[in-house]
Amino acid sequence: MGTDMHALGADPAARPGPADPLNLREFQAAAKSTVDPVYYDYLAGGAWDEVTLRDNEAAFGRLSLLPRVLRGHEKRELDVSLFGCPASSPVLISPTAFHRLVHPEGERATARAAAATGTIMVVSMAATVAVGDIAAAAREAAPEGGPALWFQLYLQPDREVTEALVARATAAGARALVVTVDSPVFGTHERDRRNGFLDLPAGMACENMRGLPGGEPDAVRPIAMSPRICWADVDWLRRSTSLPVLLKGVVHPEDARLALRHGVDGLVLSNHGGRQLDTVPATIDLLPDIVAAVGGRIPVILDGGVRRGTDVVKALALGASAVGIGRPVLWGLAVDGERGVRRVLDLLRDEVDTALALCGAASPRDLTPDLVRGRP
Ligand SMILES: Cc1cc2nc3c(=O)[nH]c(=O)nc-3n(C[C@H](O)[C@H](O)[C@H](O)COP(=O)(O)O)c2cc1C
Numbered sequence: 001m002g003t004d005m006h007a008l009g010a011d012p013a014a015r016p017g018p019a020d021p022l023n024l025r026e027f028q029a030a031a032k033s034t035v036d037p038v039y040y041d042y043l044a045g046g047a048w049d050e051v052t053l054r055d056n057e058a059a060f061g062r063l064s065l066l067p068r069v070l071r072g073h074e075k076r077e078l079d080v081s082l083f084g085c086p087a088s089s090p091v092l093i094s095p096t097a098f099h100r101l102v103h104p105e106g107e108r109a110t111a112r113a114a115a116a117t118g119t120i121m122v123v124s125m126a127a128t129v130a131v132g133d134i135a136a137a138a139r140e141a142a143p144e145g146g147p148a149l150w151f152q153l154y155l156q157p158d159r160e161v162t163e164a165l166v167a168r169a170t171a172a173g174a175r176a177l178v179v180t181v182d183s184p185v186f187g188t189h190e191r192d193r194r195n196g197f198l199d200l201p202a203g204m205a206c207e208n209m210r211g212l213p214g215g216e217p218d219a220v221r222p223i224a225m226s227p228r229i230c231w232a233d234v235d236w237l238r239r240s241t242s243l244p245v246l247l248k249g250v251v252h253p254e255d256a257r258l259a260l261r262h263g264v265d266g267l268v269l270s271n272h273g274g275r276q277l278d279t280v281p282a283t284i285d286l287l288p289d290i291v292a293a294v295g296g297r298i299p300v301i302l303d304g305g306v307r308r309g310t311d312v313v314k315a316l317a318l319g320a321s322a323v324g325i326g327r328p329v330l331w332g333l334a335v336d337g338e339r340g341v342r343r344v345l346d347l348l349r350d351e352v353d354t355a356l357a358l359c360g361a362a363s364p365r366d367l368t369p370d371l372v373r374g375r376p
């Protein structure tokens with residue numbers, strides 16, 4: 001056959017076997033059959049009735065793509081650069097807690113896959129491996145420098161603690177700080193209540209929280225979610241670091257405008273994968289209003305429900321600079337460790353490449369809002 005139908009299978013070692021997942025949803029199904037059901041519920045679940053959880057994915061399905069034809073390009077260029085960090089695709093790894101729940105190597109394996117594929121990884125403050133050790137694993141996998149790690153944090157009521165966390169992330173080489181602002185309290189996950197999943201199993205801990213100021217040298221401090229956190233804390237952080245500061249979880253256009261006024265460098269448009277306030281709209285439905293509020297002054301990264309290359313193309317066309325994926329990374333990690341995460345990232349990158357070509361686009365820059373239609 002003259003077409004490149006099976007390009008994915010060109011390397012026999014990488015060729016999927018008959019049972020290998022072929023897309024991100026099949027990775028979820030494969031993970032479901034191997035992960036302890038209590039942990040699966042923790043990862044897959046959302047808050048209250050899980051309306052937002054479902055809608056994040058469903059909303060992409062309500063949008064259509066209207067491709068352009070005869071645009072005469074040879075190859076696609078998927079590379080992007082965000083805050084001076086080059087990446088091989090506009091898909092980055094959103095921060096998720098507790099990777100060791102599904103794989104003994106935990107965040108180390110995820111970081112190796114990110115490094116090997118040229119993907120920006122946002123390390124969670126609630127990682128089960130310390131950020132310095134995650135960075136070391138990434139360096140081993142891509143000794144020539146590799147892609148960036150960013151660090152996600154919840155501003156702690158005790159500023160000394162936040163300062164120490166920022167210092168650790170900075171020392172580890174993190175290139176940006178992603179401050180999650182949608183969690184003044186922790187959302188209610190009824191699946192976890194039903195299952196009695198309240199804490200990490202013995203032998204696992206939030207390693208970034210170990211040995212912080214005000215505690216015993218080896219003690220792990222609980223992560224505080226504090227309703228007292230306000231814009232003054234963002235101003236303080238902005239002054240206390242030279243790293244780019246992004247806010248994750250801004251969904252109201254007025255807050256996007258406030259973020260600009262407070263000198264924030266970027267936004268992650270996120271509803272926390274439907275895990276915080278339930279019934280918040282799907283992020284893809286909010287994107288046009290947030291992009292309009294920001295007016296191109298800072299990048300907007302979207303996460304929530306991205307499962308296909310067409311989802312990525314829709315978000316980019318509507319003005320996102322990049323997208324993040326949360327759960328699919330955990331599914332890959334659960335199924336096959338580093339290799340599984342690599343496969344998830346490669347599959348999605350290939351889908352984006354094909355979807356771009358089919359839209360008549362040579363790069364994300366060619367994607368414009370007129371390519372996206374609401375379904376009648
Ligand atoms: C198991 C799990 C843990 C998460 N932990 C964090 C976290 O520690 N910090 C954070 O800002 N967001 C966290 N998130 C939210 C993700 O960063 C992201 O917003 C969300 O998963 C995106 O949706 P998706 O899973 O549909 O791709 C978590 C999500 C999941 C599923």
Ligand SMILES: O=C(O)C(=O)c1ccccc1
Nearest residue numbers: 097098126183223272275
């Ligand atoms: O589960 C989550 O979504 C999450 O954000 C989190 C935050 C702190 C600790 C564990 C998980």
